Amino acid sequence: MPETSYECSDCQESLYGQRYILRDDDIYCIKCYETHFSHQCELCQQLIGCTSKDMSYRDRHWHSGCFLCGMCNRSLVDRPFATKADLLMCVECYSNEYSSKCHACLKTIMPGSKKMEHKGNSWHEHCFSCQRCQQPIGTRSFVQKEGNNFCLPCYEKQFAQQCVNCKKPITTGGVNYRDQPWHKECFVCIGCKVQLAGQRFTSRDDFAYCLNCFCNLFAKKCASCTTSISGLGGSKYISFEQRQWHNDCFNCKKCCVSLVGRGFLTSKDDILCPDCGQDM
Incomplete structure (x- = not known):
């Protein structure tokens, strides 16, 4: 059998009676191993010997005694830490410098703890609560009013107007008619029930009507075309002896010339221009 070699794989010196390190089936004396394989400490720039504890983070290495907070110099060994621009910091220093402050209690929101954010402000999860009932809001719907947060039920009880029709709170949008609040979906034509918000x-008698229903129910009928004369929006019409005509319909029965602004004659239910009236 071949004789086992007890020489350093790098410097070839005998390792009999000496400490050595085995790496990938090769053996090295302590000096050669540290020269080739030990890491350089980020803080003191010295090699981290094989007898020292190597603290590593993202391909960077420190002696355990050099693994310190870059602000307060406390040891970070076996403690949580954070980094900013490659600077190691204990959680307390990082929080004081960079962490958000709770909008409610004004205390630091520690890294790793859950926080709630809204419109540039941050809260501890337990501080993000309803101003009225003091219960945590969490992921529930809420409304912010005058800098305070309210869960939806509390906001409706304290601030929301009630719809005149259904008596339920109006939380978004709504219509104001005759100084009374309505849900958009509740403000409808009394006749056909079409929503009136956004249309004429x-x-x-205190009831709202769309134009079609109002004309069909209440508008006078043109004596010529028999369709409704709404009179809304400034539209003009002619009235004579309890009869009405659209302006465009007020024409001579025989020659069809417009009689708007002109003299006219009547023959039973017909209206005639003076020329056609003389021929009768």
Whole structure:
């Protein structure tokens, strides 16, 4: 059998009676091993010997005694830490410098703890609570008013107006008609129930009507074309002896010339221009 070699794989010196390190089936004396394989400490720039504890983070290495907070110099061994621009910091120093402050209690929100954010402000999870009932809001819907947060039920009880029609709170949008609040979906034509928000409408006896329903129910009928004369929006019409005509319909029965602004004659239910009236 071949004789086992007890020489350093690098400097070839005998390792009999000496400490050595085995790496990838090769043996090295302590000096050669540290020269080739030990890391350089980020802080003191000295090699981290094989008898020293090597503290590593993201391909960077420190002696255990050099693994310190870059601000207060406390040891970070076996303690949580954070980094900023490659600077190691204990959690307390990092929090004091960079962590958000709770909008409610004004204390630091520690790294790793859950926080709630809204419109540039931050809260501890337990501080993000309803101003009225003091219960944590969490992921529930909420409304912010005058810098305070309210869960939706509390906001509705304290601030929301009630719809005149359904008596339920109006939380978003809504319509104001005759100084009374309505849900958009509740403000409808009394006749056909179409929503009136955003469209022209009129009223009669305190009821709101779309133009079609109002004309069909209440508008006078043109004596010529028999369709409704709404009179809304400044539209003009002619009235004579309890009969009405659209301006465009007020024409001579025989020659169809417009009689708007002109003299005219009547023959039973017909209206005639003076020329056609003389021929009768």
